[in-house]
Amino acid sequence: MRERDLIAQLLAPLAMHKAARGLADDGAVWLPPLGRELVLTHDTLAAGVHYLPDDPPSDVAWKLLATNLSDLAAKGATPSGMLLSLGLSAAEDEAWLRGFVSGLARGLERWNVALFGGDTISGLAQAVLGLTAIGHVEPGMARARSGARAGDLLWVSGSIGDAGLGLAVAQGRLPHDKYLLNRFRRPEPRLGLGAALSPVVHAMMDVSDGVLIDAQRMAAASGLAVTVNLAALPLSDAAAAHTPDDAARLQRATAGDDYELLFAAPADADIAALAALHRLPLTCIGAFEAGAGLRVRASNGADCTPDRLGWEH
Amino acid sequence: MRERDLIAQLLAPLAMHKAARGLADDGAVWLPPLGRELVLTHDTLAAGVHYLPDDPPSDVAWKLLATNLSDLAAKGATPSGMLLSLGLSAAEDEAWLRGFVSGLARGLERWNVALFGGDTISGLAQAVLGLTAIGHVEPGMARARSGARAGDLLWVSGSIGDAGLGLAVAQGRLPHDKYLLNRFRRPEPRLGLGAALSPVVHAMMDVSDGVLIDAQRMAAASGLAVTVNLAALPLSDAAAAHTPDDAARLQRATAGDDYELLFAAPADADIAALAALHRLPLTCIGAFEAGAGLRVRASNGADCTPDRLGWEH
Numbered sequence: 001m002r003e004r005d006l007i008a009q010l011l012a013p014l015a016m017h018k019a020a021r022g023l024a025d026d027g028a029v030w031l032p033p034l035g036r037e038l039v040l041t042h043d044t045l046a047a048g049v050h051y052l053p054d055d056p057p058s059d060v061a062w063k064l065l066a067t068n069l070s071d072l073a074a075k076g077a078t079p080s081g082m083l084l085s086l087g088l089s090a091a092e093d094e095a096w097l098r099g100f101v102s103g104l105a106r107g108l109e110r111w112n113v114a115l116f117g118g119d120t121i122s123g124l125a126q127a128v129l130g131l132t133a134i135g136h137v138e139p140g141m142a143r144a145r146s147g148a149r150a151g152d153l154l155w156v157s158g159s160i161g162d163a164g165l166g167l168a169v170a171q172g173r174l175p176h177d178k179y180l181l182n183r184f185r186r187p188e189p190r191l192g193l194g195a196a197l198s199p200v201v202h203a204m205m206d207v208s209d210g211v212l213i214d215a216q217r218m219a220a221a222s223g224l225a226v227t228v229n230l231a232a233l234p235l236s237d238a239a240a241a242h243t244p245d246d247a248a249r250l251q252r253a254t255a256g257d258d259y260e261l262l263f264a265a266p267a268d269a270d271i272a273a274l275a276a277l278h279r280l281p282l283t284c285i286g287a288f289e290a291g292a293g294l295r296v297r298a299s300n301g302a303d304c305t306p307d308r309l310g311w312e313h
Numbered sequence: 314m315r316e317r318d319l320i321a322q323l324l325a326p327l328a329m330h331k332a333a334r335g336l337a338d339d340g341a342v343w344l345p346p347l348g349r350e351l352v353l354t355h356d357t358l359a360a361g362v363h364y365l366p367d368d369p370p371s372d373v374a375w376k377l378l379a380t381n382l383s384d385l386a387a388k389g390a391t392p393s394g395m396l397l398s399l400g401l402s403a404a405e406d407e408a409w410l411r412g413f414v415s416g417l418a419r420g421l422e423r424w425n426v427a428l429f430g431g432d433t434i435s436g437l438a439q440a441v442l443g444l445t446a447i448g449h450v451e452p453g454m455a456r457a458r459s460g461a462r463a464g465d466l467l468w469v470s471g472s473i474g475d476a477g478l479g480l481a482v483a484q485g486r487l488p489h490d491k492y493l494l495n496r497f498r499r500p501e502p503r504l505g506l507g508a509a510l511s512p513v514v515h516a517m518m519d520v521s522d523g524v525l526i527d528a529q530r531m532a533a534a535s536g537l538a539v540t541v542n543l544a545a546l547p548l549s550d551a552a553a554a555h556t557p558d559d560a561a562r563l564q565r566a567t568a569g570d571d572y573e574l575l576f577a578a579p580a581d582a583d584i585a586a587l588a589a590l591h592r593l594p595l596t597c598i599g600a601f602e603a604g605a606g607l608r609v610r611a612s613n614g615a616d617c618t619p620d621r622l623g624w625e626h
Contacts, residue, residue: 004625019353021457024534026384026518027354027446029455032345040332041340042396042431042445049436071339083355085398085443118355123362125438130398132355132445133340142342144334205339221337312317 001094003120006086010101017081017114028116030081036136039077043068047091047127052170057096058103059185060129065107067208068133069189070259074206075142076198077135079111079191084118085130092127111191137198147203148222148264154286155271157190157261159236160211161243164255179238187259193278197263200274204263210254210310214262215286216294222264225291228253231299234283246298253296256311264288314407316433319399323414330394330427341429343394349449352390356381360404360440365483370409371416372498373442378420380521381446382502383572387519388455389511390448392424392504397431398443405440424504450511460516461535461577467599468584470503470574472549473524474556477568492551500572506591510576513587517576523567523623527575528599529607535577538604541566544612547596559611566609569624577601 012023019030032038045064047053065082072079084104092100108115116134148154166184168174190206197204203222207214212228219226230249243249265271275282298304325336332343345351358377360366378395385392397417405413421428429447461467479497481487503519510517516535520527525541532539543562556562578584588595611617 002625024459025457026387027352027390027455029388029450030351030353031452032351034347038343038345039340040343040396040429040445040447042398042443044398044400044432044434044443046400046434046437046441049434074339075342077340083353083445085355085357087357087359087441087443116353119357121357121359121362124359124441128359128400128437128441130355130357130400130443132353132396134353137342139344142340144338146337312315 001097003122006097006120010097014105015115019116033136037139039072039075039135039137039142041068041071042132044130057099061100061103062107062186064129064131066187066189068131069111070206072133072135073189073191073194074204074261076194077137079113079135081114081116081134083116083132086120087124087128088122089124089126141198143198143201143204145203145205145218146221148218148224148288149202150224150288150290151267152202152264152288153267153284154215154226155263155265155282155284156211157193157280157282159234160258161239161252161255162236163257165239165242177238190261193280194261196274200269201263201265204261207258207260207262208256210256212253213310216309219294224288225293226286226288227295227297228286229297232283232285234281246304250306254310314410316435319410319433323410327418328428332429346449350452352385352388352448352450352455354381354384355445357443370412374413374416375420375499377442377444379500379502381444382424383519385446385448386502386504386507387517387574389507390450392426392448394427394429394447396429396445399433400437400441401435402437402439454511456511456514456517458516458518458531459534461531461537461601462515463537463601463603464580465515465577465601466580466597467528467539468576468578468595468597469524470506470593470595472547473571474552474565474568475549476570478552478555490551503574506593507574509587513582514576514578517574520571520573520575521569523569525566526623529622532607537601538606539599539601540608540610541599542610545598547594559617563619567623
């Protein structure tokens with residue numbers, strides 16, 4: 001499929017926001033919401049590196065959008081629009097592109113995001129798919145990874161480790177499990193929750209490389225030490241069936257791709273009320289104190305901090 | 314070089330704008346200029362596709378930034394910041410990365426652009442370098458490709474065809490010529506000129522795929538016909554030496570990579586005054602009229618419209 005046909009036939013119908021100028025101009029022209037700060041993020045997925053070449057293309061599009069929106073959620077932002085960079089190889093035929101665009105369309109509708117623009121190139125050795133997401137937030141409300149205070153509790157949304165198990169399902173290392181596979185391929189950015197947490201928490205980020213390494217990063221950025229209680233790790237029923245002991249819990253906590261929110265809240269914050277409102281478990285998994293570094297406490301209270309905490313780049 | 318070292322050692326020192334949060338957060342947080350429209354654009358360069366693997370890395374960075382800023386210039390926008398997506402293969406060693414970052418730093422300083430954020434990935438089969446540029450413009454002042462009116466004159470800035478000849482120099486097909494090589498590797502976005510032209514012109518775009526095909530696109534977007542006079546094509550002294558006749562002029566006009574501004578202005582607009590102010594030739598190369606399509610008029614007045622008008626994607 002020629003690039004101009006891809007744009008005219010598949011992408012332009014999604015670009016209904018007037019800022020996109022029908023994808024027929026040199027750039028998007030957009031009036032941002034008055035008096036709001038913008039949150040801007042860019043993430044890329046490459047075939048064979050970040051997704052499997054035979055993953056369904058609609059899921060690839062969904063994940064590309066969802067992982068970027070998860071960064072917006074972590075800053076408490078509401079998504080506005082996005083720019084898509086499609087770098088294509090010979091492997092992405094018209095059927096693949098139609099699948100990709102259908103997944104993208106569902107994500108844009110679900111999260112109310114406009115396609116502002118982007119670019120397409122072809123002739124690459126592998127597909128490289130980039131996305132710039134733009135959201136807005138009340139000034140001063142975008143929490144940083146730094147900002148946690150001694151005495152704050154460490155919380156995480158949803159459940160941890162599902163996506164790592166879902167990858168094993170996708171690779172045939174575990175029996176088929178639709179829930180786990182979906183958690184790997186179709187993560188759900190915690191947008192509403194992130195916006196609600198922003199005024200309450202001291203620090204927030206999304207969990208992409210593993211909850212332990214991301215907790216360590218939050219502690220380091222905040223100049224504090226953090227302890228994570230392994231027994232408190234929130235597991236889905238599907239993950240719990242694969243998690244008989246602390247060794248398995250450490251695997252869940254270092255697997256990454258969770259796209260849950262990790263946040264530091266003062267001990268007296270009413271987090272339970274937010275959990276009820278957003279119908280999502282919010283679990284206290286640790287606490288910050290003066291010092292430095294991450295300590296993982298086993299179910300029996302002993303120190304079981306592993307050498308490898310998650311994905312390092 | 315590990316990704317985190319690349320970010321901490323080479324990129325973070327460039328990210329001095331507070332919006333970047335030291336490249337240590339999930340996204341950039343930026344308060345846009347009040348009451349301005351934003352112009353957003355994304356362009357990608359891939360090794361072996363858009364640049365030669367042995368091109369100097371500082372020039373690759375320069376061109377990546379310049380081509381995106383050229384899109385902002387075409388909309389009359391003033392650049393604010395940008396997000397960089399570095400997709401790396403094994404070929405980009407530390408020396409390459411240092412060269413790339415030095416070229417990027419020079420461009421950011423020259424055009425007063427902030428590094429807001431982005432991402433880095435590694436393990437690709439070839440380098441894929443993406444950039445999202447963000448600029449601002451007075452509301453309503455971002456001209457479209459459409460908007461030309463019958464009777465408007467077609468103008469172009471600078472000189473045409475230098476970059477195509479510079480590519481031939483880079484490939485060893487022409488003897489070394491520093492000026493032509495620079496015009497290929499280090500284009501200059503016409504930012505000041507674009508902002509000055511915006512209130513005056515009816516339509517504007519940048520010339521990236523060849524002045525003929527881009528003129529045709531402007532005419533098509535505006536629902537008009539356009540005639541280009543080949544004899545009027547502005548040539549640098551270096552290009553003129555390679556351009557003895559209309560056949561050669563057609564090569565210059567279809568080569569692309571010019572990154573000059575192409576615009577439609579009413580016949581009574583004082584374009585000469587803007588040329589003097591910006592110390593850049595602005596040349597009338599044609600005119601719009603009712604109808605459709607592009608017609609190229611040879612020096613002797615005959616029709617010499619070629620089959621291939623420029624780069625098609």
